[in-house]
Amino acid sequence: MGITRRQFNQAIEDCGFSAPSSEVYEYFNSQTSSFSLNELAMFLAQLIHESAGFRYKEEIAYAGRRNHGQYRDHCSLPGKDYHGRGYIQLTWAANYRDASRDLGMGDELLRNPERVANETKLAMRVSVWYWTERVRPQLGGRYDCFGKTTKAINGAIECSGGYNSVAAKRYQYYLKVADALGVQNKASERGCYN
Missing domain, CATH: 3.30.20.10 (Endochitinase, domain 2)
Known part of the structure; x- marks a missing residue:
């Protein structure tokens, strides 16, 4: 599928971060060409959250x-x-x-x-690997519950004990990214703490 550099930057900027280098966009786009538009939005939202808008590649x-x-x-x-x-x-x-x-x-x-x-390219390759091998299987081929992606990534911390503001923020990023990419049928927040 792929998205334009303008869409990519807009999504990140709408979440309150500066657009990253063109290298980040190129690796993102080349590694996710088989993703549907909604899966791209979910994945990008999680990357934005996990890396503070692509500022960090290390905890x-x-x-x-x-x-x-x-x-x-x-x-x-x-x-x-x-x-x-x-x-x-x-x-x-x-x-x-x-x-x-x-x-x-x-x-x-x-x-x-x-x-x-x-290595920027390796940071992206490993992130795509984690998504396809560890997150996608939890979704069962359906991209209608964003919370399931959060649960697959950080469930032990964010998805137990009721409402979690960090998990809720991930969903808010998703909504902004989905708008920037033009996703029509957005996923619900369900699947993490609700």
């Missing part, structure tokens, strides 16, 4: 810190950190390993997770 709390011990699992390698990186914040060593293998990179990202934050 702020751990950026530049080493050996902090967070997100360690059975796949973790000594001296490596698997905190959030990419435009959808990829976490946990097993996810780095799976993304790396599925992208045809062997165990490169397990061995060098920092590459995801250092």
